[in-house]
Every structure is written in C-alpha cells, then in structure tokens.
Amino acid sequence: KMNHIDKFIQDHPVQNIIVGGKERKYIVGGTGNTTLLVFPGSGQDGLSCFDLVDKFEKSYKVIAIYYDNLRSLQEFYNYINVILEKEKTKTLYIYGLSLGGFLAQHYVRKFESKVSKLILSQF
Helix, strand or coil: CCCCCHHHHHHCCCCCEEEEEEEEEEEEEECCCEEEECCCCCCCCHHHHHHHHHCCCCCCCEECCCCCCCCCCHHHHHHHHHHHHCCCEEEEEEEEEHHHHHHHHHHHHHHHHHHEEEECCCC
C-alpha cells in the first residue's frame, strides 16, 4: 500500500518547461479558476510544499515552484510568467514562505496588476 507522499508524487508529476534555454520545473494540482502560487522557503522546493498543494487543490489550482539554478530576479520573473501563461492563470494569489515571501514581494512590486492577493508567512 502506498503512503501519502508516494501517492501525492504519483498524482502530481513534476512539470518541466524550458525558460531562457534552461529546464525549470514545478508541481501543479487542482483545477480552480483561481491559482494559488506557492513560493517555498529557503531549502524547500515544490515537493516540500505538498501539504499546501494537497490542502488547497480542492478549491484552487495550486502551483508550487522549484528554485533550481535561478541566478537573478529577472530569471525568476521569466520563470514565473512562463508558468502562469502555460497554466492559463486568470486570478492569481501568491503565498510566500520565508525566502519565498521575499521573492513574492519582489514579484508583486514588478507585476502588481497580475496578483489579486499576497499571503506572507514566517514560521
């Protein structure tokens, strides 16, 4: 019998996209009209946010990102914008934890018109 995390991984395969010639990845769950974009904390990745995806995918499309090999805020912005376009995001909520909160604030300042709500967390 599969445990919870193995079932989650099976049901939420990592999505791969090419941005600026580099492979990027993220996890997506749910199908709501509103997207909850999760920016993990330092040392975390999309998979370590599985509990947030699992909890909120019943009401939202939830996207959890990975930070692998991002070298600048501009690379980060491009990565996020390609995901949002691919996933056909209309209404966007961003959740940022710790370092993710720092990056979320930068993203919102640059792309304020794309974001409906910003949630910052530090625990």
